[in-house]
Amino acid sequence: MAKASTVYDVAAHSGVSIATVSRVLRRPGDVRASTRERVLASVRELGYVPSAAARGLAASRTGVLGLYFPSLDAMEELGDAEFLPAPGAPLVDLVVDMPDSGVVRPPNLYFDEVLRGSEFEAWRQGFALMVGVGRGTNPTDMVGDIAGRVDGMAILAQSVSAEVLEHVSRRIPVVLIAGPRRGDDFDHVSVGNTEGMQALTTHLIDGCAVTDFAYVAGPVDSPDDAERHAGFVAALHSRGLDPAQVPVHRGEFSRLRGRAVASTLLDGRRMPRAVVCANDQMALGVLDVLGAHGVSVPGDVIVTGFDGIEAGRQASPRLTTVRQPMVDLGRAAMRAILSRLENPDQAPISLRLPVKVLLRESSEGHL
Amino acid sequence: MAKASTVYDVAAHSGVSIATVSRVLRRPGDVRASTRERVLASVRELGYVPSAAARGLAASRTGVLGLYFPSLDAMEELGDAEFLPAPGAPLVDLVVDMPDSGVVRPPNLYFDEVLRGSEFEAWRQGFALMVGVGRGTNPTDMVGDIAGRVDGMAILAQSVSAEVLEHVSRRIPVVLIAGPRRGDDFDHVSVGNTEGMQALTTHLIDGCAVTDFAYVAGPVDSPDDAERHAGFVAALHSRGLDPAQVPVHRGEFSRLRGRAVASTLLDGRRMPRAVVCANDQMALGVLDVLGAHGVSVPGDVIVTGFDGIEAGRQASPRLTTVRQPMVDLGRAAMRAILSRLENPDQAPISLRLPVKVLLRESSEGHL
DNA sequence: GCCCTGAGTGTAAGCGCATACATCATGAAA
DNA sequence: TTTCATGATGTATGCGCTTACACTCAGGGC
Numbered sequence: 001m002a003k004a005s006t007v008y009d010v011a012a013h014s015g016v017s018i019a020t021v022s023r024v025l026r027r028p029g030d031v032r033a034s035t036r037e038r039v040l041a042s043v044r045e046l047g048y049v050p051s052a053a054a055r056g057l058a059a060s061r062t063g064v065l066g067l068y069f070p071s072l073d074a075m076e077e078l079g080d081a082e083f084l085p086a087p088g089a090p091l092v093d094l095v096v097d098m099p100d101s102g103v104v105r106p107p108n109l110y111f112d113e114v115l116r117g118s119e120f121e122a123w124r125q126g127f128a129l130m131v132g133v134g135r136g137t138n139p140t141d142m143v144g145d146i147a148g149r150v151d152g153m154a155i156l157a158q159s160v161s162a163e164v165l166e167h168v169s170r171r172i173p174v175v176l177i178a179g180p181r182r183g184d185d186f187d188h189v190s191v192g193n194t195e196g197m198q199a200l201t202t203h204l205i206d207g208c209a210v211t212d213f214a215y216v217a218g219p220v221d222s223p224d225d226a227e228r229h230a231g232f233v234a235a236l237h238s239r240g241l242d243p244a245q246v247p248v249h250r251g252e253f254s255r256l257r258g259r260a261v262a263s264t265l266l267d268g269r270r271m272p273r274a275v276v277c278a279n280d281q282m283a284l285g286v287l288d289v290l291g292a293h294g295v296s297v298p299g300d301v302i303v304t305g306f307d308g309i310e311a312g313r314q315a316s317p318r319l320t321t322v323r324q325p326m327v328d329l330g331r332a333a334m335r336a337i338l339s340r341l342e343n344p345d346q347a348p349i350s351l352r353l354p355v356k357v358l359l360r361e362s363s364e365g366h367l
Numbered sequence: 368m369a370k371a372s373t374v375y376d377v378a379a380h381s382g383v384s385i386a387t388v389s390r391v392l393r394r395p396g397d398v399r400a401s402t403r404e405r406v407l408a409s410v411r412e413l414g415y416v417p418s419a420a421a422r423g424l425a426a427s428r429t430g431v432l433g434l435y436f437p438s439l440d441a442m443e444e445l446g447d448a449e450f451l452p453a454p455g456a457p458l459v460d461l462v463v464d465m466p467d468s469g470v471v472r473p474p475n476l477y478f479d480e481v482l483r484g485s486e487f488e489a490w491r492q493g494f495a496l497m498v499g500v501g502r503g504t505n506p507t508d509m510v511g512d513i514a515g516r517v518d519g520m521a522i523l524a525q526s527v528s529a530e531v532l533e534h535v536s537r538r539i540p541v542v543l544i545a546g547p548r549r550g551d552d553f554d555h556v557s558v559g560n561t562e563g564m565q566a567l568t569t570h571l572i573d574g575c576a577v578t579d580f581a582y583v584a585g586p587v588d589s590p591d592d593a594e595r596h597a598g599f600v601a602a603l604h605s606r607g608l609d610p611a612q613v614p615v616h617r618g619e620f621s622r623l624r625g626r627a628v629a630s631t632l633l634d635g636r637r638m639p640r641a642v643v644c645a646n647d648q649m650a651l652g653v654l655d656v657l658g659a660h661g662v663s664v665p666g667d668v669i670v671t672g673f674d675g676i677e678a679g680r681q682a683s684p685r686l687t688t689v690r691q692p693m694v695d696l697g698r699a700a701m702r703a704i705l706s707r708l709e710n711p712d713q714a715p716i717s718l719r720l721p722v723k724v725l726l727r728e729s730s731e732g733h734l
Numbered sequence: 735g736c737c738c739t740g741a742g743t744g745t746a747a748g749c750g751c752a753t754a755c756a757t758c759a760t761g762a763a764a
Numbered sequence: 765t766t767t768c769a770t771g772a773t774g775t776a777t778g779c780g781c782t783t784a785c786a787c788t789c790a791g792g793g794c
Binding site for chain 2 (some may be wrong): 004007053055090092112115120123129135147166198310320332352356357362
Binding site (some may be wrong): 053 | 749750751752753
């Protein structure tokens with residue numbers, strides 16, 4: 001890394017002008033084969049790697065798409081703790097791992113999957129992906145920072161203020177993930193949260209004769225949660241049941257939270273026939289506790305989730321849930337950005353991806 | 368996005384020079400408070416977001432770190448399939464989800480975790496992270512592309528050729544993840560694969576009186592796999608057992624592969640006392656099949672994994688494994704890059720993170 | 735009153751590349 | 765031979781920013 005070589009170095013080394021070097025890399029067909037080979041040889045010899053910054057400046061286009069999520073995991077708690085091993089520390093530690101020992105950082109499947117989809121689609125379209133995870137302090141800086149580096153970006157709805165969105169969108173296309181449109185003109189991609197939960201709940205009422213529910217909701221600021229609850233309520237309404245009669249337990253989207261709720265339910269007077277959870281993690285927590293207390297699922301209590309994570313498929317009983325296409329959500333977000341990039345004046349996009357209600361053993365005794 | 372505004376626009380709008388605008392953003396302390404406010408007001412009003420490309424060019428430093436992984440998932444199979452819903456398609460699909468229905472794309476925990484750690488540490492150090500996932504075709508282009516955009520990058524060992532590494536490292540610091548040093552001078556970060564597997568195997572021999580093993584290995588080109596197997600062999604040697612007597616089933620690191628191996632074992636003459644797997648996914652696959660065939664674990668057969676993924680903790684019986692600090696691996700990689708950036712001439716780093724052997728029910732009957 | 739100092743600001747020179755345009759060479763057509 | 769069209773290459777400019785350096789303008793010390 002003595003001093004990264006540039007087009008000038010390559011040009012001098014191969015006896016051509018910098019324009020020719022640039023052409024060899026951008027439009028090889030425009031250069032005579034012999035010249036091309038000579039230049040490429042110099043490139044190899046000098047270890048030349050073009051500077052994306054310079055290219056981006058000149059072409060006013062970075063070839064990068066951005067993805068911004070607020071912090072959804074417990075990562076920030078890692079803080080400054082020294083994770084590097086002390087010199088001479090043993091490389092192995094033998095531990096008898098008792099059940100429930102250790103702190104488990106719930107993996108954020110949602111983020112992982114959306115990220116995968118985004119990266120995949122960005123790659124397919126010839127773009128690189130830059131990720132940013134907001135962490136407490138100020139999302140503004142982070143979002144602005146990314147915005148300066150990319151040709152367009154996707155942002156999880158409600159993770160940054162309207163002003164910031166407004167500001168950033170003056171420079172690049174912004175698409176919101178997972179939020180409903182609310183009077184803004186941004187492009188949106190989301191999934192059929194409401195419809196999925198409504199379909200599932202309707203099935204529970206019509207197909208499983210449930211009239212007695214408990215609802216385990218997520219955080220108040222979750223756009224997904226709001227939509228799912230709306231679908232739940234709509235289903236009750238449509239069948240003449242009174243949503244006001246259904247106890248709602250609100251909290252974070254975690255397995256631990258699900259366990260806590262289940263414990264509360266067990267302590268209560270009587271169990272509902274069905275516990276409908278706004279996401280799978282919570283539902284798995286509910287299953288944990290019911291299972292430990294010998295409550296039969298779905299015999300005594302039906303439990304359902306939402307998301308369709310793999311752990312739900314591995315659970316016992318396997319979890320009835322609504323599969324939302326998280327990977328596709330990421331892909332769709334990138335597509336939406338590119339679509340607007342190509343056609344800046346098109347009407348705001350509002351894409352809603354379909355979900356799939358997966359009926360499994362936690363609701364269907366006969367499977 | 369009429370036309371992204373620049374320093375010139377802001378300067379004109381607030382009646383100062385572009386140098387002052389730049390100072391307001393970079394070193395606010397050098398500018399009189401009144402001037403600063405005026406400039407910031409213009410920034411807000413014009414929706415100005417500085418171009419990272421221009422900044423990077425001028426400062427010859429991008430503020431981005433890169434992470435490159437070869438494709439480890441089945442994502443490329445998604446290909447061109449149209450995932451966007453057809454106009455008017457129903458938003459909900461009700462499906463009776465039978466066990467084992469549907470194709471499961473095994474989540475690549477390893478990548479996810481390393482990515483998280485990388486992103487986290489990069490953020491802590493004031494950098495953004497750019498990710499690249501190699502997909503068949505040519506890693507060279509992808510790695511080169513990223514290399515042109517970042518100040519330094521981490522690359523999964525053995526995912527790109529030595530020539531490319533050499534080439535790219537002429538421009539930026541490169542650190543290799545998970546590979547042992549092999550005559551190169553790159554910086555490396557890895558975990559105690561060998562030591563962990565050796566400790567676990569030794570425990571099985573000494574603590575569980577196992578003398579009769581089967582070994583389920585990963586792909587031949589996996590650096591991790593090679594190290595783990597070496598640890599396994601070392602343990603046998605140290606206890607006077609002959610590694611040549613142990614059947615090795617080699618294949619990909621997947622749950623399905625684990626199932627296949629378990630089926631093969633069941634078909635064979637006799638079961639080994641312990642099935643040692645080179646990763647958790649395969650071990651879970653083995654558990655799946657043994658469980659389905661009524662084989663008692665650990666009563667009849669002991670099963671162990673490697674990685675320490677969450678699913679292993681949820682399995683029944685809970686999986687004995689070696690926890691490798693994947694998140695920390697990502698963090699350490701970023702640290703190594705920055706360390707070399709600060710001090711280009713230091714000796715090659717070769718950091719090895721400690722692992723933890725987690726003894727759980729799949730090997731310890733009494734837990 | 736003069737000079738010096740330093741805070742605050744402006745001027746201008748790149749950073750490394752893409753690209754419009756100019757130039758040059760070549761061979762076919764006249 | 766001369767004329768052009770065409771392909772190949774070079775020249776020169778600008779992308780938007782940082783920053784060394786120059787400059788201006790108080791105020792303090794003499």
